[in-house]
Amino acid sequence: MRVAIAGAGFAGMQAAKGLAGAAVEVVVFDRQNHQSFQPLLYQVATAALTPADIAWPIRSMLRGQDNAQVYMAEVTGVDLAGRRLLTAGGAFEYDLLVLATGAAHAYFGHDEWAPYAPGLKRIEDATDIRRRLLLAFERAELAEDEAERRALTTFVVVGGGPTGVEMAGAISDMARQALPPDFRRVNPEKARVVLVEAGPRILSTFPETLSRYAEDALRRRGVEVLTGTPVTAIDAEGVALGERRIAAGAVVWAAGVAASAAADWLDARRDRAGRVCVDADLTVPGHPEVFVIGDTAHVAGEEGRPVPGIAPAAKQMGAYVAQVITARARGEAPPPPFRYRHQGDLATVGRNAAIVSLGKAKVTGFPGWVLWSVVHVYFLIGVRNRIAVAFSWLWEYLTFRRRARLITEPATASQLAAGLCAAPPPARPPMAAHPAAGRMDGEARLPAGG
Amino acid sequence: MRVAIAGAGFAGMQAAKGLAGAAVEVVVFDRQNHQSFQPLLYQVATAALTPADIAWPIRSMLRGQDNAQVYMAEVTGVDLAGRRLLTAGGAFEYDLLVLATGAAHAYFGHDEWAPYAPGLKRIEDATDIRRRLLLAFERAELAEDEAERRALTTFVVVGGGPTGVEMAGAISDMARQALPPDFRRVNPEKARVVLVEAGPRILSTFPETLSRYAEDALRRRGVEVLTGTPVTAIDAEGVALGERRIAAGAVVWAAGVAASAAADWLDARRDRAGRVCVDADLTVPGHPEVFVIGDTAHVAGEEGRPVPGIAPAAKQMGAYVAQVITARARGEAPPPPFRYRHQGDLATVGRNAAIVSLGKAKVTGFPGWVLWSVVHVYFLIGVRNRIAVAFSWLWEYLTFRRRARLITEPATASQLAAGLCAAPPPARPPMAAHPAAGRMDGEARLPAGG
Numbered sequence: 088m089r090v091a092i093a094g095a096g097f098a099g100m101q102a103a104k105g106l107a108g109a110a111v112e113v114v115v116f117d118r119q120n121h122q123s124f125q126p127l128l129y130q131v132a133t134a135a136l137t138p139a140d141i142a143w144p145i146r147s148m149l150r151g152q153d154n155a156q157v158y159m160a161e162v163t164g165v166d167l168a169g170r171r172l173l174t175a176g177g178a179f180e181y182d183l184l185v186l187a188t189g190a191a192h193a194y195f196g197h198d199e200w201a202p203y204a205p206g207l208k209r210i211e212d213a214t215d216i217r218r219r220l221l222l223a224f225e226r227a228e229l230a231e232d233e234a235e236r237r238a239l240t241t242f243v244v245v246g247g248g249p250t251g252v253e254m255a256g257a258i259s260d261m262a263r264q265a266l267p268p269d270f271r272r273v274n275p276e277k278a279r280v281v282l283v284e285a286g287p288r289i290l291s292t293f294p295e296t297l298s299r300y301a302e303d304a305l306r307r308r309g310v311e312v313l314t315g316t317p318v319t320a321i322d323a324e325g326v327a328l329g330e331r332r333i334a335a336g337a338v339v340w341a342a343g344v345a346a347s348a349a350a351d352w353l354d355a356r357r358d359r360a361g362r363v364c365v366d367a368d369l370t371v372p373g374h375p376e377v378f379v380i381g382d383t384a385h386v387a388g389e390e391g392r393p394v395p396g397i398a399p400a401a402k403q404m405g406a407y408v409a410q411v412i413t414a415r416a417r418g419e420a421p422p423p424p425f426r427y428r429h430q431g432d433l434a435t436v437g438r439n440a441a442i443v444s445l446g447k448a449k450v451t452g453f454p455g456w457v458l459w460s461v462v463h464v465y466f467l468i469g470v471r472n473r474i475a476v477a478f479s480w481l482w483e484y485l486t487f488r489r490r491a492r493l494i495t496e497p498a499t500a501s502q503l504a505a506g507l508c509a510a511p512p513p514a515r516p517p518m519a520a521h522p523a524a525g526r527m528d529g530e531a532r533l534p535a536g537g
Numbered sequence: 538m539r540v541a542i543a544g545a546g547f548a549g550m551q552a553a554k555g556l557a558g559a560a561v562e563v564v565v566f567d568r569q570n571h572q573s574f575q576p577l578l579y580q581v582a583t584a585a586l587t588p589a590d591i592a593w594p595i596r597s598m599l600r601g602q603d604n605a606q607v608y609m610a611e612v613t614g615v616d617l618a619g620r621r622l623l624t625a626g627g628a629f630e631y632d633l634l635v636l637a638t639g640a641a642h643a644y645f646g647h648d649e650w651a652p653y654a655p656g657l658k659r660i661e662d663a664t665d666i667r668r669r670l671l672l673a674f675e676r677a678e679l680a681e682d683e684a685e686r687r688a689l690t691t692f693v694v695v696g697g698g699p700t701g702v703e704m705a706g707a708i709s710d711m712a713r714q715a716l717p718p719d720f721r722r723v724n725p726e727k728a729r730v731v732l733v734e735a736g737p738r739i740l741s742t743f744p745e746t747l748s749r750y751a752e753d754a755l756r757r758r759g760v761e762v763l764t765g766t767p768v769t770a771i772d773a774e775g776v777a778l779g780e781r782r783i784a785a786g787a788v789v790w791a792a793g794v795a796a797s798a799a800a801d802w803l804d805a806r807r808d809r810a811g812r813v814c815v816d817a818d819l820t821v822p823g824h825p826e827v828f829v830i831g832d833t834a835h836v837a838g839e840e841g842r843p844v845p846g847i848a849p850a851a852k853q854m855g856a857y858v859a860q861v862i863t864a865r866a867r868g869e870a871p872p873p874p875f876r877y878r879h880q881g882d883l884a885t886v887g888r889n890a891a892i893v894s895l896g897k898a899k900v901t902g903f904p905g906w907v908l909w910s911v912v913h914v915y916f917l918i919g920v921r922n923r924i925a926v927a928f929s930w931l932w933e934y935l936t937f938r939r940r941a942r943l944i945t946e947p948a949t950a951s952q953l954a955a956g957l958c959a960a961p962p963p964a965r966p967p968m969a970a971h972p973a974a975g976r977m978d979g980e981a982r983l984p985a986g987g
Contacts, residue, residue, distance in 0.1 A: 120675060120944040139587035139941035146719035147942070156721045159675040159944075176679050211946055225570060225609040229626050269596035271606045471932055471940060475925075482921055490921060491589035492597070494570040494609075496661055 091181035098381025098401035099187030105409020118161035131213035133257035134489040165352040190382035193345030200321040204340040223336030238334035246342030247284030249434040255282040256437035285317040367424030380404035541631035548831025548851035549637030555859020568611035581663035583707040584939040615802040640832035643795030650771040654790040673786030688784035696792030697734030699884040705732040706887035735767040817874035830854035
């Protein structure tokens with residue numbers, strides 16, 4: 088029996104690993120060669136960790152599993168009638184299909200915002216945001232007047248969920264703790280970080296006391312928290328909040344995700360986020376040979392709310408599907424319907440401050456932050472990465488230095504030409520189009536000299 | 538007195554640091570925000586180290602030096618008459634100018650080879666080569682027949698100097714030690730690595746016994762060494778050596794460098810590699826206010842040979858220029874003419890094998906390798922990086938695992954669009970144009986399945 092698994096994120100990888108020893112042939116497809124630990128991408132974006140700390144080759148994760156193969160190929164569709172998975176590398180016949188193709192950030196019908204407000208889903212997104220944040224400070228150091236410097240060192244994070252809160256806190260920590268000794272003309276401590284949330288409070292999935300704690304903790308570290316404030320436009324100059332405009336050196340999008348195109352491939356019923364509505368055994372109605380799991384699946388949970396799109400839920404679905412498939416391969420009765428067990432929620436605000444909600448228990452402040460750190464190190468893949476991340480955090484905690492302050496560029500023209508594409512001009516950060524920033528070009532006079 | 542230093546590599550940084558405490562105002566210009574430790578770039582290219590291990594923010598290096606400022610701006614020219622340094626960020630008036638703008642890889646009039654044979658000068662080059670090497674194995678795993686697989690897992694390194702030797706040895710080590718357990722259909726141990734050198738022997742700057750040792754050591758780890766073999770063409774399919782062709786999955790250029798455009802900016806006399814011919818005090822003839830140092834300077838050495846383009850020479854020039862400038866600032870007599878002190882040569886062939894030439898002493902094998910490792914860790918910037926690199930090497934030595942096996946993509950279309958450029962299609966590796974590789978596209982049938 089041949090099982091194709093599309094996507095090697097938390098859900099797909101758990102399904103693959105759960106099939107170790109089962110009498111099936113497993114083939115895992117992913118467009119990347121690595122799984123990245125998404126909950127810590129924001130730390131790569133803020134220069135605390137380096138990509139290799141939180142990414143691991145998919146092949147290595149399945150190295151010891153004899154019945155598993157890995158193909159690096161992007162999934163492009165499903166031929167349901169022919170039972171074939173369509174990929175950029177060709178078509179693959181399956182007996183059972185597991186779609187775990189995840190979600191990408193979504194701009195609610197405003198795709199034109201994407202170039203100015205990158206989201207945080209892949210390693211490349213994180214290094215892109217890192218480049219924008221660090222370049223903004225470099226440009227501010229070169230800037231001619233205080234207004235320009237002020238605009239360049241203003242950072243707007245859109246979306247007050249865990250990613251947005253963590254991102255805003257980390258930008259503030261980086262600006263206030265790591266950068267100040269290195270700059271002469273701009274004072275990174277005065278950087279302005281604005282967290283914008285359309286809803287009435289940040290971290291709406293947490294108990295209200297915890298989201299209030301987080302808001303206070305953010306404010307204490309200088310982050311402006313604007314709730315009940317929808318973003319109405321994003322462009323090269325910054326964001327618009329109705330009548331109000333905020334000129335910004337970089338904008339980060341953390342306001343929402345949409346599922347992969349799995350629902351289109353299957354022509355299946357979907358929810359508003361594009362997630363495939365699956366049955367209680369995580370199969371697609373009418374297609375017992377097709378499972379959909381993780382962020383791209385809509386699974387009815389308790390009290391009518393769908394299972395949340397978080398890592399533990401994805402892993403539980405992956406493990407469940409492996410059980411179902413193993414039972415089928417053995418000709419045994421299927422396990423009982425999938426039931427999501429919520430283990431808790433946690434988010435960090437920055438140095439010494441995090442919130443943890445475990446059932447009725449709530450932990451905040453330094454204890455919460457330690458708990459958050461331990462949990463995240465524990466869930467990393469591989470001893471090597473756990474040591475590297477723990478050491479990086481310890482080092483940064485003691486020295487306030489961030490290890491990965493690299494502005495690396497997109498591929499050069501000649502590298503892209505290797506792909507036989509038209510050679511583009513080197514990329515420039517969004518503020519290049521800012522009228523104020525324009526003055527830095529050409530024969531303009533530099534601040535200290537000319 | 539205002540001193541502009543263009544370029545924060547080994548030479549420029551040493552000059553800047555040497556001016557700490559001098560009664561001058563120092564401004565360092567670099568197009569990057571970080572200095573990278575070029576001697577270890579090949580380890581990033583072969584996934585043993587991660588970029589942040591061998592790169593350090595220029596600002597942080599000068600953090601404690603009150604008389605120094607850093608501007609991230611690319612140097613584009615010099616207005617000698619007006620004493621202005623021209624940069625992408627504007628013009629800067631100087632009293633003294635130090636040009637330390639280094640060298641880039643050069644293709645001896647064959648710039649059309651560049652897209653197919655990247656060199657190794659910057660962090661981005663290293664991650665580009667890493668992507669090509671790792672993608673070749675991924676494509677080989679998907680390949681349909683043995684010939685295609687063979688071509689994809691053939692790697693050609695052009696140039697038998699230290700960089701070429703280290704690169705060839707490291708590719709072989711990676712293929713034979715780190716990758717095999719992870720692949721099912723292709724056997725990375727059988728990867729073919731070819732080192733091509735036009736001259737009569739590899740490592741021609743080393744004593745002959747050492748270059749013979751290195752050649753033997755390379756052969757023992759499966760590298761084919763072709764000396765006296767000029768490359769006549771490089772394209773998407775591989776390299777041509779006269780009549781002979783080698784189809785390759787990736788080609789690396791390590792055959793030569795050319796100086797930066799400093800000679801053009803100054804309209805100065807230059808050698809064949811484009812290096813500015815400087816006087817014994819490292820100033821440009823007729824311009825005592827302009828110094829040229831490092832890889833972009835031609836300095837007469839002993840026995841009529843120019844000072845070599847290596848890190849210790851660059852640092853010595855930087856330190857010397859700082860002395861000259863300090864003396865001038867104090868109104869003292871200038872120091873005696875620059876004299877290069879050669880400290881030795883060393884190169885590694887791979888695990889447990891390196892060659893070290895220190896005066897009359899020669900060390901090879903495991904002791905040479907340990908010495909090489911210690912020296913390289915010692916010269917890294919910062920305790921943090923020394924610990925990280927030493928730990929990475931120890932870990933790899935014990936486990937044979939390479940920590941940074943990430944295929945990261947060039948910027949996506951939307952990221953580039955942020956720079957207001959035309960959006961290019963996603964980059965593809967060079968073998969995409971290979972006739973054999975073409976079969977992997979579209980509706981082709983994948984190996985294990987359909």
